[in-house]
Amino acid sequence: MNGRFAAVLPAALLAAALLVAGGAGAQSPDAVRIGVLADMSSLYADLGGPGSTVAVQMAVDDFGGSVLGKKIEVVSADHQNKPDVASSIARQWFDEKGVQMITDLTTSSVALAVQEVARADNKVILVNGAASSDLTGKACAPTSVHWTYDTVSLANGTGAAVVKAGGDSWFFITADYAFGHALERDTTAVVEANGGKVLGAVNVPLNTADFSSFLLQAQQSKAKIIGLANAGGDAINSIKQAAEFGIVAGGQKLAGLLVFVSDVHSLGLQTAQGLQLTEAFYWDQDDKTRAWSKRFFDKTHKEPTMVQAGNYSATMHYLEAVKAAGSLDSAAVIKELKSKPIDDFIIRNGHIHDDGSLVHDMYLYEVKKPTESTAEWDLYKLIATIPGDQAFKRPRGNECPAVKG
Amino acid sequence: MSRRAGLWWSIALIALALAAPFLFYPVFVMRALCLALFACAFDLLLGYVGLLSFGHAAFYGGAAYVTAHCVKVWGFPPELGIVAGAAAAALLGSVFGWLAIRRQGIYFAMITLALAQMVAFFALQAPFTGGEDGIQAVPRGRLLGLIDLNHPLAMYYFVLAMFVVGFAIVRRAVNSPFGQVITAIRENEPRAVSLGYRAERYKLLAFVLSAALAGLAGATKCLVLQFAALSDVDWTTSGEVVLMTLVGGVGTPLGPVVGAFVIVTMENYLAQAGSWVTVIEGLIFIVCVLTFRRGIVGVIAPCLTGRAAAPPAPEPSPP
Numbered sequence: 001m002n003g004r005f006a007a008v009l010p011a012a013l014l015a016a017a018l019l020v021a022g023g024a025g026a027q028s029p030d031a032v033r034i035g036v037l038a039d040m041s042s043l044y045a046d047l048g049g050p051g052s053t054v055a056v057q058m059a060v061d062d063f064g065g066s067v068l069g070k071k072i073e074v075v076s077a078d079h080q081n082k083p084d085v086a087s088s089i090a091r092q093w094f095d096e097k098g099v100q101m102i103t104d105l106t107t108s109s110v111a112l113a114v115q116e117v118a119r120a121d122n123k124v125i126l127v128n129g130a131a132s133s134d135l136t137g138k139a140c141a142p143t144s145v146h147w148t149y150d151t152v153s154l155a156n157g158t159g160a161a162v163v164k165a166g167g168d169s170w171f172f173i174t175a176d177y178a179f180g181h182a183l184e185r186d187t188t189a190v191v192e193a194n195g196g197k198v199l200g201a202v203n204v205p206l207n208t209a210d211f212s213s214f215l216l217q218a219q220q221s222k223a224k225i226i227g228l229a230n231a232g233g234d235a236i237n238s239i240k241q242a243a244e245f246g247i248v249a250g251g252q253k254l255a256g257l258l259v260f261v262s263d264v265h266s267l268g269l270q271t272a273q274g275l276q277l278t279e280a281f282y283w284d285q286d287d288k289t290r291a292w293s294k295r296f297f298d299k300t301h302k303e304p305t306m307v308q309a310g311n312y313s314a315t316m317h318y319l320e321a322v323k324a325a326g327s328l329d330s331a332a333v334i335k336e337l338k339s340k341p342i343d344d345f346i347i348r349n350g351h352i353h354d355d356g357s358l359v360h361d362m363y364l365y366e367v368k369k370p371t372e373s374t375a376e377w378d379l380y381k382l383i384a385t386i387p388g389d390q391a392f393k394r395p396r397g398n399e400c401p402a403v404k405g
Numbered sequence: 406m407s408r409r410a411g412l413w414w415s416i417a418l419i420a421l422a423l424a425a426p427f428l429f430y431p432v433f434v435m436r437a438l439c440l441a442l443f444a445c446a447f448d449l450l451l452g453y454v455g456l457l458s459f460g461h462a463a464f465y466g467g468a469a470y471v472t473a474h475c476v477k478v479w480g481f482p483p484e485l486g487i488v489a490g491a492a493a494a495a496l497l498g499s500v501f502g503w504l505a506i507r508r509q510g511i512y513f514a515m516i517t518l519a520l521a522q523m524v525a526f527f528a529l530q531a532p533f534t535g536g537e538d539g540i541q542a543v544p545r546g547r548l549l550g551l552i553d554l555n556h557p558l559a560m561y562y563f564v565l566a567m568f569v570v571g572f573a574i575v576r577r578a579v580n581s582p583f584g585q586v587i588t589a590i591r592e593n594e595p596r597a598v599s600l601g602y603r604a605e606r607y608k609l610l611a612f613v614l615s616a617a618l619a620g621l622a623g624a625t626k627c628l629v630l631q632f633a634a635l636s637d638v639d640w641t642t643s644g645e646v647v648l649m650t651l652v653g654g655v656g657t658p659l660g661p662v663v664g665a666f667v668i669v670t671m672e673n674y675l676a677q678a679g680s681w682v683t684v685i686e687g688l689i690f691i692v693c694v695l696t697f698r699r700g701i702v703g704v705i706a707p708c709l710t711g712r713a714a715a716p717p718a719p720e721p722s723p724p
Binding site: 096134176206 | 433538542634
């Protein structure tokens, strides 16, 4: 290389960096951006993931594509279930890309990390995927709403109903992270309040493939009910292996504390039949849910889960609140959201509490027997509707400073 | 001629480092710098002592937890929090090292992995670490009571300074008599011993130094992102640092830095492209290992600086 050109390459590198940086910032300035931060590739991708982005886009299209005279854009990213990746993407979205609201947020540790970013930046997050009731409990934030479901409502739904039906002794198989522990804690409180007792629990690492030793412990506990405080792929694996171990045939019953319609579909009715579970939304509830779910099905070839439907509902209400408030200011939008009842074909009889929890009706379903089902996605029968004030009642009170006073 | 080209490159890189917060998103660059320092610390062990540690996440994440706890619960100022984190990592490193350096190759890797898994389990179960939630909302505080680190630029230059200090320590250690001895041990341990060097002590010292610098990186990262989480101590983080170092170039000064920036950029920008991050990472790793085994820097640097191809870097000892 000639000495005269020794400086050219380094200079070219600098120039290239400038160009890249300049290009990255070149986004249309006056658009309202909504971020979908979800697990796109791992164990929760089926219940949220790309389907959530589709649902949010559907809400934006149904709303008309623009608000306050600005175009609405949907951006999405895969947080890979890592809170540090999620936190830095959320920061960048808020600080640089002009994202006004982030939704989905599967996995409790991710949602808790993003909630801290949103609190610092004073931005709105509407949590649909994560379950931990800590999001509206001790970690509650003024500009976040926990939309579709939380561990309290799951515990009240499945826990209370099963105890009332005679399942008064429990053993938990718990996913060993924030969500699993919260679910076990809340369900234990409900079971005990209804006169049942908890014989024991075993913690299982996230994303476990082999549940055999944990299932054997559950079998030996002689509990009538084995509560599965896990979700997604973990729930599927544990239910499948429980069927192989003949646990249900041996007289013990499974209670899925967080089982999604996508899980039941992939398990098949033969394996999952008789399982009782709580959901906020089921596609086959009435004509409106069927009509919307058909549109969703046409795009994704799957029926929507409650997380995906919840993303639609949250985005719709957010955009309506922006329109009504005439501003993108987080405090004004949240005030608007909290001022009105939340009632659409997905979330029924809802209103948002000061702690940020959206209180609404939940449903207890039982998985149909193969003989009862008439179609591929005909999976549930309704057992009971749980009114919001019962479903979201915290058995131990709320630690959120905003409501404790 | 080659020296002149090297000088120009240094100037360009320093200019880029100083201007980066104005060109790119600062938190992204800061996170990449922390991981670059982590990779440099790791490369001190892999590239110069020839020891493949598969448990470096324990030092990185362990320091992050210690710093988070010190700063958030005990109210330490940020500089003391970082010192506490790095010191804890050094202490942990001396225990790990004392146990692990007695073995080599796959046994060394497995011992470090096993010990790191114990740290990860501790982080999951101990009451002060917050389990899967981690320690959230760690305050950045004021540096020396004067500079408010909540300002992105202040934080960036603080992180850059931490990186430069760590990088300089690695370079100084490598280009010193100590560095010569550890390289000699890597090449032929019995011979180094026969020359009168106590190989165990040198290896232990290099291990502790590497652990302390990994801790410095983790502690700084904890202040940048304002939390310490389980993914920091997870074995995948140990794997990621191996990946960064190999992709960038083992035993080259800038290799780990380049590797870290490549991987972090992929993680960050591909995340918005959908579900392909891990697949693409894997493909790049395969391409690197198959086509340029000396990593990006090992292959490209000689061409760019006009130097005749450097003597081939020694192959890392098979794990």
